[in-house]
Amino acid sequence: MSETAIFETGAKQFSAAVGDIVRVPSLAGTAGEAVTFDKVMVVRKGSETVAGRPYIEGAQIAGEIVDQGHDKKIVVFNFKRRTTYRKKNGHRQPHTVVRITGIQA
Numbered sequence: 001m002s003e004t005a006i007f008e009t010g011a012k013q014f015s016a017a018v019g020d021i022v023r024v025p026s027l028a029g030t031a032g033e034a035v036t037f038d039k040v041m042v043v044r045k046g047s048e049t050v051a052g053r054p055y056i057e058g059a060q061i062a063g064e065i066v067d068q069g070h071d072k073k074i075v076v077f078n079f080k081r082r083t084t085y086r087k088k089n090g091h092r093q094p095h096t097v098v099r100i101t102g103i104q105a
Contacts, residue, residue, distance in 0.1 A: 005103045007061050008039040016100045021066065026094035029065045035098060037061040043105040050105055062102040070094050
């Protein structure tokens with residue numbers, strides 16, 4: 001029986017099962033630290049599904065931080081014609097890699 005859940009962190013929603021590795025928006029902490037997500041929206045265990053409105057009371061997802069990193073660089077280029085205005089910037093969004101260790105509903 002696999003147990004999967006949908007949770008929210010950093011204004012984004014993620015689907016995960018125990019043992020999955022998920023890349024979420026940046027969280028405080030270093031590699032090896034435990035982290036919990038309490039904004040769980042849906043839990044599915046076998047054929048039984050529990051949905052929250054919007055979150056399930058008392059449900060938590062436990063995880064362990066695997067790595068902190070940055071995404072690939074994107075180039076932000078601003079340009080206005082006929083004024084010799086050009087501005088070039090780069091951005092690398094930080095993220096955290098988390099291994100899901102348990103789902104409690």
